[in-house]
Amino acid sequence: MATEGLTCPECGSSNIVDDQLYSQPQLVCEDCGSVISEGLLTTTASEEVQGTDIAYRYTTAVDKQPCRNLIKGLQRLRAFCRILRLKTDTEQMSETFYKQAYSHPHFINVSLQKKEVLVGCCVLVSCRLCNWPIGMGTICSLLEADPNLLGVVYLQMMKTLKIEAPNTAIIEMLEAHCQEYKLRPEHVSEGLSEDVKALTKRATALIELAADTWIVTGRQPVPMMIACTFLAWQSLRPTKDRLKYSVDKFCQMAKVNRNQTAPKRVMELKKVLSKLGQEIPWLRVEVTLANVMPHVDDIMENQSALLRRAMRTYEESLQDEDQPDPQEDPPGEHATLASPEGAAPCQTSRDPEHPPPAQPCLAACEPDGERAQAPSDAGPTTGTDVQQEDDDEPLDHADARPLLVPVETWSKKYLFVPPCVRHPKKRKRRAETPMPEVTGDEDISDSEIDMYIRTPQEVRDFVKTKEILSEEEEEEEEQ
Structure with a gap:
């Protein structure tokens, strides 16, 4: 602690020294022994010898672990990409969009259903950016989600992440x-x-x-x-x-x-x-x-x-x-x-010869x-x-x-x-495994015979059960 220019207020001496009393510094006059100042708890940054306060987040070297819903969402996203047979670049793009959207404040405090729909929205926008023909109907059928909810989450995600997907409407x-x-x-x-x-x-x-x-x-x-x-x-x-x-x-x-x-x-x-x-x-x-x-x-x-x-x-x-041989033609509508x-x-x-009025x-x-x-009402497509x-x-x-x-x-x-229904891809016919021919005259091995013979314990249980049933029948007849 600097002592230059200081004088003792008691005797006027300039012989002032810095006395370190344990951890508390003091200014003491050597001539009269009076304490000029003590208990200085604040110092400058250059004089600070003790450690400064550090936030807890800076003292730990462990990264924040992703939550369970984020891990499940990424697993579901990868499964969708496998089902749709997307390329690796498209899958990585979908994962990037999902992580960005999931950590955004607009999608943190939302329902679990919206987070599941968010997976399909990220896959959909990645497919459109990569010019891969996937529509909202396909995503809805895979997610089993409401199309209106999917459209709302899709528009919100596009606005939040500032993504401009190409318009694929052929009429436009x-x-x-x-x-x-x-x-x-x-x-x-x-x-x-x-x-x-x-x-x-x-x-x-x-x-x-x-x-x-x-x-x-x-x-x-x-x-x-x-x-x-x-x-x-x-x-x-x-x-x-x-x-x-x-x-x-x-x-x-x-x-x-x-x-x-x-x-x-x-x-x-x-x-x-x-x-x-x-x-x-x-x-x-x-x-x-x-x-x-x-x-x-x-x-x-x-x-x-x-x-x-x-x-x-x-x-x-x-x-x-x-x-092929109808008796009467059905009346035309x-x-x-x-x-x-x-x-x-x-x-x-x-009948062109007898037209109606x-x-x-x-x-x-x-x-x-x-x-x-x-035709779409006939089945799923x-x-x-x-x-x-x-x-x-x-x-x-x-x-x-x-x-x-x-x-x-x-x-x-x-x-x-x-x-795809009119001209489906040909699939290889699987070779049918021949069924074994059973005539009833086959030889029976000793191990198969032993399977049908009761063990001594099974015989005792059978006799005991039979006795119990007979006693119950007698009691019912007496009543």
Whole structure:
């Protein structure tokens, strides 16, 4: 302790020394022995000789252990990634999002159900960032959670972590996709040019039809948009010049990159359109793949009614196959459609020679809840099953490849089913283990005989039990 410049207040001497009394420093005058100052409990940082106060969290070298719910959530997340067969990068991204969201104040004091749903949300956003086709329906089925709760947690997580996932709605991307086609009069001739708004409207209607008939399920969006744009361009003005164009030639003319899968999607859409065109009652010609384009307007106008009629006709054909020799044809259910201009009101009838009396035209068939169900009501399925690009395989069930599956499947019972059901992957048939032939004349070994012989203890227990039962019977008879 510094003593320079200090004087004793008693004698005025400057002979002052620092006297260390145990742990308490004192300033004492050597001449008179008076204590100038004592009990100085506060010092400067440079004079501090004792240890300073340190918080407990800085004195321990042990890291904070994760809680049980976080460990279980990470285990469930890894299990989901294994089920969906995600890549390692996607799985690591999901774990990172889950740890960040779990430790955030918005998800600490929430219910356990929301924390379980948070696992699916992290997997979903990682799949969308990695361009992996997984939808909310798949996550809901795996979690067995409420879709509304999943949507709320998903939006909250995106806002909390400030994640911008790409929008995968194909209809919203279609408008921007149609803008890329050079089909204006300054680019092509007048007979081949088309308005972008009309092209987008027709292509959107075809996309919706493809979604209703399961063509979009599990498919990449770009080939699907090219096919719908091409068919929309042909159907708006089905002239000879347009009908002779192929998909590749159309993309070359519109200065758009060609796609190898687009012709397959075109054929699938044409087959669906031809099936619906065959249900138009006022047509006298059979609608095929070659002449379906001029009838697309009528098909789009009566899309819902024609879908129900096509499925009803297919169900009736299956019933006819089960009953090859019916005595009477089942009475047809009459339904009217919106006929084009110049065509008389037509009724649905199975006998063209004796049509029923005319009725006012309606825009849709009569409601039929049982028969108008979509194929999705038949059983569980997901709209995101990844389907490998098949070779030129027909969609008709009669031309499908023989599969090692039962006859009563979706591909047989319903007209429109997902591609993964229509063309499932072939599975190897397991070799059946031959059943042992037992005739009753086989030799019995001594060990097998010993299995049926009672031990002495079993004999005693049996006799004792029999005596007890007999005594109880006698008591009941006496009563």
